[in-house]
Amino acid sequence: xxxxxxxxxxxxxxxxxxxxxxxxxxxxxxxxxxxxxxxxxxxxxxxxxxxxxxxxxxxxxxxxxxxxxxxxxxxxxxxxxxxxxxxxxxxxxxxxxxxxxxxxxxxxxxxxxxxxxxxxxxxxxxxxxxxxxxxxxxxxxxxxxxxxxxxxxxxxxxxxxxxxxxxxxxxxxxxxxxxxxxxxxxxxxxxxxxxxxxxxxxxxxxxxxxxxxxxxxxxxxxxxxxxxxxxxxxxxxxxxxxxx
Amino acid sequence: xxxxxxxxxxxxxxxxxxxxxxxxxxxxxxxxxxxxxxxxxxxxxxxxxxxxxxxxxxxxxxxxxxxxxxxxxxxxxxxxxxxxxxxxxxxxxxxxxxxxxxxxxxxxxxxxxxxxxxxxxxxxxxxxxxxxxxxxxxxxxxxxxxxxxxxxxxxxxxxxxxxxxxxxxxxxxxxxxxxxxxxxxxxxxxxxxxxxxxxxxxxxxxxxxxxxxxxxxxxxxxxxxxxxxxxxxxxxxxxxxxxxxxxxxxxxxxxxxxxxxxxxxxxxxxxxxxxxxxxxxxxxxxxxxxxxxxxxxx
Numbered sequence: 001x002x003x004x005x006x007x008x009x010x011x012x013x014x015x016x017x018x019x020x021x022x023x024x025x026x027x028x029x030x031x032x033x034x035x036x037x038x039x040x041x042x043x044x045x046x047x048x049x050x051x052x053x054x055x056x057x058x059x060x061x062x063x064x065x066x067x068x069x070x071x072x073x074x075x076x077x078x079x080x081x082x083x084x085x086x087x088x089x090x091x092x093x094x095x096x097x098x099x100x101x102x103x104x105x106x107x108x109x110x111x112x113x114x115x116x117x118x119x120x121x122x123x124x125x126x127x128x129x130x131x132x133x134x135x136x137x138x139x140x141x142x143x144x145x146x147x148x149x150x151x152x153x154x155x156x157x158x159x160x161x162x163x164x165x166x167x168x169x170x171x172x173x174x175x176x177x178x179x180x181x182x183x184x185x186x187x188x189x190x191x192x193x194x195x196x197x198x199x200x201x202x203x204x205x206x207x208x209x210x211x212x213x214x215x216x217x218x219x220x221x222x223x224x225x226x227x228x229x230x231x232x233x234x235x236x237x238x239x240x241x242x243x244x
Numbered sequence: 245x246x247x248x249x250x251x252x253x254x255x256x257x258x259x260x261x262x263x264x265x266x267x268x269x270x271x272x273x274x275x276x277x278x279x280x281x282x283x284x285x286x287x288x289x290x291x292x293x294x295x296x297x298x299x300x301x302x303x304x305x306x307x308x309x310x311x312x313x314x315x316x317x318x319x320x321x322x323x324x325x326x327x328x329x330x331x332x333x334x335x336x337x338x339x340x341x342x343x344x345x346x347x348x349x350x351x352x353x354x355x356x357x358x359x360x361x362x363x364x365x366x367x368x369x370x371x372x373x374x375x376x377x378x379x380x381x382x383x384x385x386x387x388x389x390x391x392x393x394x395x396x397x398x399x400x401x402x403x404x405x406x407x408x409x410x411x412x413x414x415x416x417x418x419x420x421x422x423x424x425x426x427x428x429x430x431x432x433x434x435x436x437x438x439x440x441x442x443x444x445x446x447x448x449x450x451x452x453x454x455x456x457x458x459x460x461x462x463x464x465x466x467x468x469x470x471x472x473x474x475x476x477x478x479x480x481x482x483x484x485x486x487x488x489x490x491x492x493x494x495x496x497x498x499x500x501x502x503x504x505x506x507x508x509x510x511x512x513x514x515x516x517x518x519x520x521x522x523x524x525x526x527x528x529x530x531x532x533x534x535x536x537x538x539x540x541x542x
Binding site (some may be wrong): 003006007011014015017080083085086087089090091240242243 | 292295299312313314318320322326329330333339340343346347348387
């Protein structure tokens with residue numbers, strides 16, 4: 001199992017795809033952090049919830065980590081490397097488990113880079129604009145640590161999704177539509193259901209207190225159920241489906 | 245030692261299409277077998293089932309007496325190349341091999357060894373994107389050889405190879421099999437493998453139509469042998485004694501039916517008749533192949 005995880009980590013490292021996604025994430029976080037930090041009014045950045053929202057921007061990394069997870073599976077089908085992969089490791093459950101773990105580890109990296117960048121910029125913006133930093137130590141711990149766990153979970157969600165939808169374009173579109181559109185619509189229209197979506201569960205996980213959001217504990221459970229649910233369906237399908 | 249591969253009534257349906265139909269065969273150690281059939285005959289599907297990538301609708305395939313997926317570290321016993329292009333274009337050839345070798349605990353030194361074996365060491369650190377088709381074929385072969393396998397399975401390995409590449413592959417496979425190891429090589433062109441293989445499995449529309457040694461298949465060549473000699477009369481008598489029918493082609497030549505050129509040559513030698521010409525005419529091996537694969541029931 002360790003050997004398979006090492007192989008999967010090498011797959012992540014040995015192409016430029018991961019680096020591209022990391023750079024994309026950095027660019028997007030820079031943009032969002034600067035826009036929110038500079039364009040919001042001072043009064044809009046002063047309360048604890050305002051600042052929690054500001055500092056949870058690092059969690060944009062979640063969607064990039066999920067993309068990396070999707071690609072870890074679907075690029076194998078796109079380029080046919082799934083054939084040698086499975087010939088060398090015919091235990092498909094083990095291969096997918098290794099991808100989930102390697103993906104989550106890569107997700108942690110995305111999380112660390114994203115959080116560090118988001119915190120650095122926003123802290124500078126707040127002090128530059130003479131806004132008092134009002135977050136407690138608990139807030140900070142939750143935002144960073146739970147934020148990291150959330151990004152890792154997103155990467156695993158991506159791997160699970162890729163194992164279900166093996167077509168790369170299909171999986172990427174599904175992920176983006178889901179993360180950016182479906183979850184937001186659902187939360188806007190039917191918040192009692194929408195708060196159970198992974199995007200909102202992550203918001204709850206890092207301690208945001210927007211109306212209808214779940215508390216961090218239940219949010220963690222919801223996020224875990226998403227990861228486990230997709231992984232279980234992925235395991236079942238990958239064990240059964242033929243590889244062409 | 246038992247058979248290296250045993251296929252027992254292997255069958256695969258895709259919806260209403262029967263891709264492989266009750267296919268049974270065995271591969272003995274140390275042999276090179278050509279797995280032949282037109283495109284779409286079910287060769288690749290058979291190989292996929294053999295290698296645990298696809299599940300048979302019924303029947304089973306055993307490799308070293310077990311289903312492939314249940315072998316301990318199958319990559320250390322079986323090397324296979326199913327597609328020549330199974331690489332991430334942005335990954336270097338060497339890294340491609342390392343992603344595979346890591347999974348089975350093969351050291352990086354072996355990676356460099358197989359790269360040298362297929363003569364790719366100079367391109368090893370370049371991204372596969374820039375490789376020619378021949379280089380990709382060799383990289384695929386290098387991957388299959390990582391685990392020093394006893395059985396090598398190659399699906400259409402000569403596709404897209406230039407004549408030099410084909411010769412290189414032929415030499416390589418001969419050396420490989422001469423070490424007592426086993427090769428299964430599929431092709432839709434008999435001529436491509438005729439110089440390499442010991443025996444052939446020919447399938448058509450998912451069914452086995454011929455399982456024989458290459459010699460036996462050659463003997464089935466039903467064409468005639470054109471033979472020219474100074475002493476046609478004596479030769480004619482000798483052929484008649486050997487119960488071969490022949491017809492005169494012209495004053496100094498005969499057409500011998502239903503015999504191989506080897507046989508006719510031996511008869512002439514035994515009769516002491518010097519030959520001026522000895523050629524196989526009519527149905528070639530390739531025509532036999534086409535005939536066999538076209539006649540199969542639908």
